[in-house]
Amino acid sequence: MKVGTMQIREIISTKWGSIDNFLQEEPQCAPDINEIVSRELNLYRAKLLREKFNQRLKKAGLNQLKNRQQPYSSKTIIRDGYMSIKNAFEPETHRRIQFEILEYLMTKNKDDLKWEYRDQNSTCDEVKGTHFWNLNPVVNNIIREKVRSIIESEIQLNKMEALGVSACMHIHHENDRDSLYHMDNFGAPTVKWFYFPFGCQDGDEGFTYCRNSNIINSYNEEYIRCISPYSQKKGLQKRIDPSDVSEIGKDVITFNQENSLVIADTSGFHARARAKSGTLRVTIQGGLDSRVLAIG
Numbered sequence: 552m553k554v555g556t557m558q559i560r561e562i563i564s565t566k567w568g569s570i571d572n573f574l575q576e577e578p579q580c581a582p583d584i585n586e587i588v589s590r591e592l593n594l595y596r597a598k599l600l601r602e603k604f605n606q607r608l609k610k611a612g613l614n615q616l617k618n619r620q621q622p623y624s625s626k627t628i629i630r631d632g633y634m635s636i637k638n639a640f641e642p643e644t645h646r647r648i649q650f651e652i653l654e655y656l657m658t659k660n661k662d663d664l665k666w667e668y669r670d671q672n673s674t675c676d677e678v679k680g681t682h683f684w685n686l687n688p689v690v691n692n693i694i695r696e697k698v699r700s701i702i703e704s705e706i707q708l709n710k711m712e713a714l715g716v717s718a719c720m721h722i723h724h725e726n727d728r729d730s731l732y733h734m735d736n737f738g739a740p741t742v743k744w745f746y747f748p749f750g751c752q753d754g755d756e757g758f759t760y761c762r763n764s765n766i767i768n769s770y771n772e773e774y775i776r777c778i779s780p781y782s783q784k785k786g787l788q789k790r791i792d793p794s795d796v797s798e799i800g801k802d803v804i805t806f807n808q809e810n811s812l813v814i815a816d817t818s819g820f821h822a823r824a825r826a827k828s829g830t831l832r833v834t835i836q837g838g839l840d841s842r843v844l845a846i847g
């Protein structure tokens with residue numbers, strides 16, 4: 552039997568309503584399996600490493616109890632995603648750090664400091680840690696020793712794990728990418744610490760963290776899928792403007808007090824608080840090599 556145009560029209564219009572609808576129909580693409588797998592893989596990685604990290608924190612908590620150490624704070628990191636220690640260093644140590652930094656800053660002006668930026672054209676804007684630290688082995692040793700001993704008790708550091716100091720000074724500028732909320736390490740736990748020798752000036756709120764955002768929920772799951780490093784799609788590194796932070800739906804906590812130390816799992820949503828452009832923030836900060844956390 553010869554199939555004529557009329558018959559085809561009839562078949563199509565029975566199935567699709569009318570031929571006009573059929574012609575306007577978008578071609579149906581098969582789901583991109585690789586993309587789905589890439590996203591789910593990242594979520595799986597994040598969940599697995601979070602579980603391992605929590606086990607590690609619990610172990611640290613048990614050790615603290617056993618050694619009758621106070622305060623028992625590892626559970627705070629599990630619950631809130633951070634812990635903060637006021638008056639972290641003894642007055643003498645605190646003053647020594649302040650003195651060394653002030654002496655260093657006295658010899659500099661803003662332009663000198665700009666030469667020490669990691670990359671003047673990028674959004675990186677911290678004065679190189681190494682530059683300052685090489686000049687200040689005294690402060691370098693104090694910080695490494697003190698911060699290490701605190702983190703050792705809270706996170707259960709292994710001897711092999713390195714405690715890095717990444718930066719110490721930051722000049723605020725517009726379009727600071729790190730002032731948008733984000734997760735580090737593609738959503739898997741990572742430990743960062745921030746010490747404020749002078750506190751923050753000019754209404755600068757310092758480091759900000761969305762409480763509990765280290766805990767997996769459906770919003771976080773979707774976010775972690777979207778930041779998958781296995782994905783072939785570019786531009787998935789979504790960052791959230793502080794004015795839209797209600798999207799995350801958590802309390803925003805700020806840390807900016809003089810002589811305070813905050814230790815945070817930055818797989819929770821966090822950001823550098825925005826502050827007046829051109830102002831200087833002195834923050835000694837660093838972290839653990841997050842790959843090591845996976846061994847846990």
Ligand SMILES: [Fe+2]
Pocket residue numbers: 729733734735817821
């Ligand atoms: Fe970050």
